[in-house]
Amino acid sequence: MYIPFDQLPPQARIWIYQASRPLTEAEQVEIKPLLERFATEWSSHGKGLQASATLLHGRFLVLANNEDATAASGCSIDASVRFVRELEQRYSLSFMDRTQLAFLDGEKVELVPMPELKSKVAAGEIKENTLYFDTLITNYGELQQAWPRPAGNSWLSRYF
Structure with missing residues (x-):
């Protein structure tokens, strides 16, 4: 239904x-x-x-x-x-590639390959408050309240 x-x-x-x-x-x-x-x-x-x-x-x-x-x-x-x-x-696209991380850059969704994450954090291109589309959330309430969320409030927090 x-x-x-x-x-x-x-x-x-x-x-x-x-x-x-x-x-x-x-x-x-x-x-x-x-x-x-x-x-x-x-x-x-x-x-x-x-x-x-x-x-x-x-x-x-x-x-x-x-x-x-x-x-x-x-x-x-x-x-x-x-x-x-x-x-x-x-x-002709993929929905299953989990090696790309999505961030909100203004109005645009930007993908960052996981191997580049550390260098982008070190360069200050991705910060704790950079909005991140966490595809690991599992309930609608969380999607409504905190998506995208600051990268520092997700599993990415270990990189800051």
């Missing part, structure tokens, strides 16, 4: 996938109904999930499920990964 993204409860579980490149406006228009259809049909052991999906900042695909209603099973999570892989193939 589809739930509008902005109506999810704070404890809803989320999965964030970061695109390897910005999605064009045309791609976003095409993808949005695919997301809604997936969320509508997404199920766990034959029982429909209270799910939602959206694109944020033209770069992030977010899938969500109200686990208080029905928990996502291993099979349903596998189905979501297959769906994301299909989008990767269709739009």
Whole structure:
């Protein structure tokens, strides 16, 4: 069962996938109904999930499920990964590359390869207050309250 993204409860579980490149406006228009259809049909052991999906900042695909209603099973999570892989193939991009970190630079999302992180911190290009898109957060409430968040308030704090 589809739930509008902005109506999810704070404890809803989320999965964030970061695109390897910005999605064009045309791609976003095409993808949005695919997301809604997936969320509508997404199920766990034959029982429909209270799910939602959206694109944020033209770069992030977010899938969500109200686990208080029905928990996502291993099979349903596998189905979501297959769906994301299909989008990767269709739009010639990657949503699974976790070696790129995303930061907000003004209005633009900038990717930094993980091997460059230490040098960018040392050079002062990335600071504790630089806004970071932490794709490891797992609930909707945290996404709403602290995303992006200062890098120093994330797992990146060890670099400062």
